[in-house]
Amino acid sequence: MRIGIVCYPTFGGSGVLATELGKALANKGHQIHFITYQQPVRLNGFIPNIFYHEVQVPTYPLFDYPPYETALASSMVDVIKNNHLELLHVHYAIPHASAAYMAKKILEQDGIHIPVITTLHGTDITLVGKDKTYAPVVAFSINQSDAITAVSHNLRDETFRTFNIQKPIHVIHNFVDVERFNRKPIDAFRKVIAPNGERILLHASNFRKIKRVQDVVKIFHEVHKVIPSKLLFVGDGPERAIAEELSRQLGVCDDVRFVGKQEQMEDILAIADLFLLTSEYESFGLAALEAMAAGVPVVSTNAGGLGEIMIEGKTGFMGNIGDVETMSRRSIEILENEERLLEFKAAAGEHAHQFDIHHIIPVYEKLYDEVMNGVMEIN
Numbered sequence: 001m002r003i004g005i006v007c008y009p010t011f012g013g014s015g016v017l018a019t020e021l022g023k024a025l026a027n028k029g030h031q032i033h034f035i036t037y038q039q040p041v042r043l044n045g046f047i048p049n050i051f052y053h054e055v056q057v058p059t060y061p062l063f064d065y066p067p068y069e070t071a072l073a074s075s076m077v078d079v080i081k082n083n084h085l086e087l088l089h090v091h092y093a094i095p096h097a098s099a100a101y102m103a104k105k106i107l108e109q110d111g112i113h114i115p116v117i118t119t120l121h122g123t124d125i126t127l128v129g130k131d132k133t134y135a136p137v138v139a140f141s142i143n144q145s146d147a148i149t150a151v152s153h154n155l156r157d158e159t160f161r162t163f164n165i166q167k168p169i170h171v172i173h174n175f176v177d178v179e180r181f182n183r184k185p186i187d188a189f190r191k192v193i194a195p196n197g198e199r200i201l202l203h204a205s206n207f208r209k210i211k212r213v214q215d216v217v218k219i220f221h222e223v224h225k226v227i228p229s230k231l232l233f234v235g236d237g238p239e240r241a242i243a244e245e246l247s248r249q250l251g252v253c254d255d256v257r258f259v260g261k262q263e264q265m266e267d268i269l270a271i272a273d274l275f276l277l278t279s280e281y282e283s284f285g286l287a288a289l290e291a292m293a294a295g296v297p298v299v300s301t302n303a304g305g306l307g308e309i310m311i312e313g314k315t316g317f318m319g320n321i322g323d324v325e326t327m328s329r330r331s332i333e334i335l336e337n338e339e340r341l342l343e344f345k346a347a348a349g350e351h352a353h354q355f356d357i358h359h360i361i362p363v364y365e366k367l368y369d370e371v372m373n374g375v376m377e378i379n
Helices: 013-027 068-083 093-108 135-143 153-162 187-193 213-226 240-249 265-269 286-293 304-308 324-335 338-355 357-373
Strands: 002-006 031-036 050-054 087-091 116-120 147-150 169-171 199-205 229-235 256-260 274-277 298-301 316-319
Touching: 002 013, 002 068, 002 093, 013 031, 013 050, 013 087, 013 116, 013 286, 013 357, 031 068, 050 068, 068 093, 087 093, 087 357, 093 116, 093 135, 116 135, 116 153, 116 357, 147 153, 147 357, 153 169, 153 304, 199 213, 199 265, 199 286, 213 229, 213 240, 213 274, 213 324, 229 240, 229 265, 240 256, 265 286, 274 286, 274 324, 286 298, 286 338, 298 324, 316 324, 324 338, 338 357
Parallel strands: 002 031, 002 087, 031 050, 087 116, 116 147, 147 169, 199 229, 199 274, 229 256, 274 298, 298 316
Antiparallel strands: none
């Protein structure tokens, strides 16, 4: 198949999932065309069946805000025509689904029919999509898609509650390449972070308010009182300064390290003992799944779709949003005993296999075939 993939190229979950999906499809022989404003961060290394098309957005003094959506639709039309694409798969509703609808209508004038699949990832529905400024366009463009998928049952249900969606939404969970994350820890790396054998706790996100990174620092503060430990923050964003200041106020700043955005998460996760995810909402929790794939247990909130990937008391523990006391106690429970920690690590790694990329990619391929043939059977 010749497939166009439209996504955000950043470190967010939707861009990561879309890129990994495209790479996996290309490795199975499909021709994949990424259409976005810059090369996706996970699109590293040469894969012969992958093509990248940069969306150019000219700037004119007439526009206070460059019309990216219009430029994106035009780029879609150009790529589809010149590369004879058979299918368009857009990730994140805003503005990709509406731009895809515009491109589809333009192509129909030339007798070209291009099926569009829209995958919903989370905040495109739960945050941005609820804004009255965008809601009518979001609902319309989703309904105009030939097929709709969501990365969790929770997100599917939330979409139905939020919008008048008139078509089925097929749940296809996020996935992880378990083999990629099955790494032996680099001893030299671990010794730099934890020279005296301290436990290493890890958090990775885009540091938006919804991630509640202050709670990560508070949990670490409680763990640090009982267990010699270090905390690694991976990523960057608007709440980073708040986390830094709080770590200074609590007196743990010397044991907290901010390492910024990182592409090779598998090397960092390999040295971690516990992953913390304290979000107000996670449509799925891809960061948590990647941690489990690396054999790292997770302590998280019970928000959104996290309950669909976590096994309470086996792969980690969950607490209510903001319940620092419970999440701190559970973290200590995992970390204070070496034998128990190893049990949690083994269980996390084993459970992640259910979401391995090799199980999920055929589900997408089946959906593509059904959409292209006009026969929908996938649930």
